[in-house]
Amino acid sequence: EVPVVELASHGLKFEVPRGKTLLEAAQDAGIGFPCDCKVGTCGTCRFKLLDGKLSELNSAAVCLSGEDFRDGWRLGCQSIPVTSLRIHLAGLVSEVGPPPSLFEGKVASVTPLSHDIVELRLQLNRPLTFIPGQYADLRIDGIDGARSYSFAEAPEQGSTDRPCFHVRRVPGGAFTTWLFEGDRVGFALTLRGPLGQFRLRQADGPIVCVAGGSGLAPIKCMLEKALLDQCVRPVTLLYGGREQRDLYCRHAIAELAASWPAPFDYIPVLSTEDAQSDWTGQRGLVADKLLGLPELAQSQIYLCGPPPMVDAAESIALRAGVPSDAVFADRFFDRS
Ligand code: FES
Structure with a gap:
């Protein structure tokens, strides 16, 4: 018998086919888990198990404490139902925007942005609506598994059939090698999305963003949308790279800053730039630069990039007095 999950908090039910996680089955059912x-x-x-049994893919989940676990909290992406379940969901399903669906598409263009990042633009078979900050799963025939990339550009009309993504080359990675080594314009692929919770939240205080690598994509997208929405909050955007050649989209960020109706500080920070070079900007670890910012404790903090950078920035922000519900993080490793 196929287990059924009941979302006690929302009056919704969905089936979980064998081998699928709660999260996968909910998304397949069009529920914005x-x-x-x-x-x-x-x-x-995270959700609270009210009734039923499940097994876990990774029982040592780092983001649940022993106390959380004893209180019944579990992770949707790590839980496989053994019996039918009744659960309470921590986040609001209604907060997540349009449910994900499948789109057919092809590669419209691939444009270099830096020595190891390209802009991948797709042409889809129909328009897609997403909340800036969200991501999509891309698949191409012949390469196993999906690759997740954040939308990198906010559509002016709220939806687009030509979304774009920033893809960083991962040496030896199947998907990025395929993309970087050859003319891929016109190749077919599928997109599943939109997915994820990362997005700008309502508030009045300053917006502080910390990005590394291609983690600039969702931040740029979010801020472009905020500008369209006439946001008047001050912005600080800290971007971490190793060397000058890692800095990308500087022109787009400069334009955003010039159009922003309030102060907008873009601060690139380089960690391994040659001491003899002509670089006159900030050096060191980007997360450390949070500490000197004015009004940090009154700000919302948006972090996107490699997990070590995000973890460091998160703990610095929390120690500086930023409430935990004002820190939003999107951790990812570059997809191979
Ligand atoms: Fe499940 Fe991040 S812990 S989506």
């Missing part, structure tokens, strides 16, 4: 990382590290998909 909150999620970000899908690998048990962010805690966005």
Whole structure:
């Protein structure tokens, strides 16, 4: 018998086919179950088990404490139902925007943005609506598994059939090698989305963003949308790279800053730039630069990039007095 999950908090039910996680089955059923990382590290998909039995893919989930666990909290992306379940969901399903669905598409263009990042633009078979900050899963024939990429550009009309993504080359990675080594324009692929919870939240205080690598994509997208929505909150955007050649989209960020109706500080920070070079900007670890910012404790903090950078920035922000519900993180490793 196929287990059924009842969302006690929302009066919804969905089936979970054998071998699927709660999260996968909910998304297949068109339910916007909150999620970000899908690998048990962010805690966005946490829910409370009210009734029933499940097994876990990774019982040592780092984002649930022993106390959480004893209180019945579990992770949707790590839970496989053994029996039918009744659960309470921590996040609101209604908060997540349009449910994900499947789109057919093809590669419209691939444009270099830096020495190891390209802009991948798709042409889809129909328009897609998403909340800036969200991501999509891309698949191409012949390469196993999906690759998740954040939308990198906010559509002016709220939806687009030509979404774009920033893809960083991962040496030896199947998907990125395929994309970087050859003319891929016109190749077919499928997109599943939109997915994820990362997005700008309502508030009045300053917006502080910390991005690393291609983690600039969702931040840029979110801020573009905020500008369209006439946001007047001050912005600080800290971007961490190793060397000058890692800085990308500087022109787009400069345009955003010039159009922003309030102060907008873009601060690139380089960690391994040659001491003899002509670089006159900030050096060091980008997360450390949070400490000197004015009004940090009154700000909302948005973090996106490699987990070590995000973890460091998160703990610095919390220690500086930023409330935990004002810190939003999207952790990812570059997809191979
Ligand atoms: Fe499940 Fe991040 S812990 S989506």
